[in-house]
Amino acid sequence: MSSFPRISLRPEVTDYLKNVFLNKEVLAAVGHQEAESRFQRLLTCLSHPPSYTCVRASTHLAPLEEIRQKLGEELKKQQMCTSSEKEVSVQILPHPRIPDVLLLPVDGPRPVEQLSSEVVVGAQCGSAVLRGANVFVPGILASPKFMKAGDVVSVFSDLEGRCTRGATSFQGMRGFVGNGVAQIDRSGIFCTDVAAKGVGVRMVEPLYQSPSFDGVLPNLAFLQNLPSVVVGHVLGPLPGERILDMCAAPGGKTCHIAALMRDQGEVVALEKIKNKIERIRQNAKMLQLNSVKVYCFNSTKAVSSNSAQEHEGPPFPAESFERVLLDAPCSGLGQRPSMSCTWSLKELCSYQPLQRKLFHAAVQLLKKGGVLVYSTCTVTLAENEEQVAWALETFPCLTLQPQEPHIGSEGMLGAGLSPEQLRLLQRFSPELTWDQTGAAAPLPYRADRDTIGFFIAKFLKK
Numbered sequence: 219m220s221s222f223p224r225i226s227l228r229p230e231v232t233d234y235l236k237n238v239f240l241n242k243e244v245l246a247a248v249g250h251q252e253a254e255s256r257f258q259r260l261l262t263c264l265s266h267p268p269s270y271t272c273v274r275a276s277t278h279l280a281p282l283e284e285i286r287q288k289l290g291e292e293l294k295k296q297q298m299c300t301s302s303e304k305e306v307s308v309q310i311l312p313h314p315r316i317p318d319v320l321l322l323p324v325d326g327p328r329p330v331e332q333l334s335s336e337v338v339v340g341a342q343c344g345s346a347v348l349r350g351a352n353v354f355v356p357g358i359l360a361s362p363k364f365m366k367a368g369d370v371v372s373v374f375s376d377l378e379g380r381c382t383r384g385a386t387s388f389q390g391m392r393g394f395v396g397n398g399v400a401q402i403d404r405s406g407i408f409c410t411d412v413a414a415k416g417v418g419v420r421m422v423e424p425l426y427q428s429p430s431f432d433g434v435l436p437n438l439a440f441l442q443n444l445p446s447v448v449v450g451h452v453l454g455p456l457p458g459e460r461i462l463d464m465c466a467a468p469g470g471k472t473c474h475i476a477a478l479m480r481d482q483g484e485v486v487a488l489e490k491i492k493n494k495i496e497r498i499r500q501n502a503k504m505l506q507l508n509s510v511k512v513y514c515f516n517s518t519k520a521v522s523s524n525s526a527q528e529h530e531g532p533p534f535p536a537e538s539f540e541r542v543l544l545d546a547p548c549s550g551l552g553q554r555p556s557m558s559c560t561w562s563l564k565e566l567c568s569y570q571p572l573q574r575k576l577f578h579a580a581v582q583l584l585k586k587g588g589v590l591v592y593s594t595c596t597v598t599l600a601e602n603e604e605q606v607a608w609a610l611e612t613f614p615c616l617t618l619q620p621q622e623p624h625i626g627s628e629g630m631l632g633a634g635l636s637p638e639q640l641r642l643l644q645r646f647s648p649e650l651t652w653d654q655t656g657a658a659a660p661l662p663y664r665a666d667r668d669t670i671g672f673f674i675a676k677f678l679k680k
């Protein structure tokens with residue numbers, strides 16, 4: 219199953235993570251050998267993409283089966299254009315428990331021969347290619363000296379961020395992601411005053427083959443990781459409610475919440491970074507959701523000292539929302555595929571205090587009897603279970619709630635939470651079943667296990 223190296227991390231970060239996964243509570247429960255083996259599997263699976271693509275279907279606009287059929291037809295048309303075979307088949311399965319999820323298998327790693335002409339791309343671009351994307355020009359770091367549009371090239375990901383932009387070759391740590399056809403001459407990439415855009419290399423033999431969703435039913439089929447879709451359902455928004463999404467860009471969960479409410483009520487989306495705001499608006503418009511109100515605002519300051527609201531937007535008086543989603547900024551170590559993370563330990567540990575500030579605001583803004591969902595796409599205890607332990611101690615008004623659906627595993631040992639509390643948490647832990655969830659396992663079985671690393675906690679405010 220392993221086709222390229224494990225995720226590359228700084229030694230201090232590897233040591234830190236090892237201490238997390240081999241903490242005293244885990245060692246006492248499963249023993250050293252199993253804990254070590256889980257940790258090693260984690261490092262391996264993080265660099266590999268999940269074995270399927272997850273699509274959130276816009277069931278507020280059309281029934282799931284209709285979307286499934288339309289998607290099948292579109293993807294077949296697309297494959298007929300690129301494949302030499304007369305009959306092409308596209309497998310699309312509904313998720314057995316989540317009513318707006320469609321699953322499509324990913325084929326890989328496939329045996330692809332490496333060529334002598336090499337293009338090197340940034341690690342983020344390389345990860346996108348492993349999930350079915352083409353190479354866009356801004357992602358290209360190095361190309362052969364005389365590369366012309368039409369040349370067939372092998373594409374490599376620069377794992378440690380060491381390749382100089384404009385280089386003609388690169389021999390540092392790199393990972394092969396497949397072969398493609400250059401769409402642009404080298405001079406058009408590096409020797410121009412105007413930054414070039416668009417596809418730079420069209421992937422024809424990717425290591426992992428998954429359907430390209432570029433322009434395919436954009437209003438009906440939204441690409442989203444399965445645990446992120448679960449978050450919307452766990453929050454459980456109801457039509458007519460007023461909901462706050464505190465950290466919203468690019469708006470995947472915001473739009474899901476509005477769709478679950480049948481666009482009735484109000485979803486307030488806050489995002490601190492100005493140039494990410496437009497993306498949330500575009501997504502809401504594309505999915506025909508008018509109940510989403512987007513504001514550029516620092517959510518740590520979203521609580522107003524005035525109890526009466528004089529204006530529409532933030533800051534808001536305390537107890538303004540029926541439900542609050544805190545999909546927190548985090549170290550993102552659960553993202554897959556990620557061939558490398560160059561962060562220092564200091565950077566990795568910088569999120570816990572920010573998450574706590576946001577949590578303070580979230581609790582204040584929530585009405586009594588309201589629901590708060592906290593989620594991250596990382597695997598550390600500090601940003602997940604430790605935050606839950608801290609929240610329960612700091613806010614006696616909060617109690618942990620069961621989650622529906624609960625398709626991941628329970629919370630991880632190590633933060634002093636009781637077995638009952640851990641059972642109420644939902645941690646997506648691909649390392650637990652990695653190597654047992656190969657392509658041979660049925661897709662619905664794989665879907666809940668072979669995910670990105672993710673964490674969800676649901677609280678009720680008494």
Ligand SMILES: C[S@@+](CC[C@H](N)C(=O)[O-])C[C@H]1O[C@@H](n2cnc3c(N)ncnc32)[C@H](O)[C@@H]1O
Nearest residue numbers: 465466467468469470471489490516517545547
């Ligand atoms: C994990 S991402 C959110 C993803 C989003 N919920 C989705 O599903 O599409 C976290 C976001 O929080 C934003 N952010 C970070 N600090 C913030 C703050 N103090 N206030 C509001 N947004 C913040 C980041 O810019 C980032 O876009």
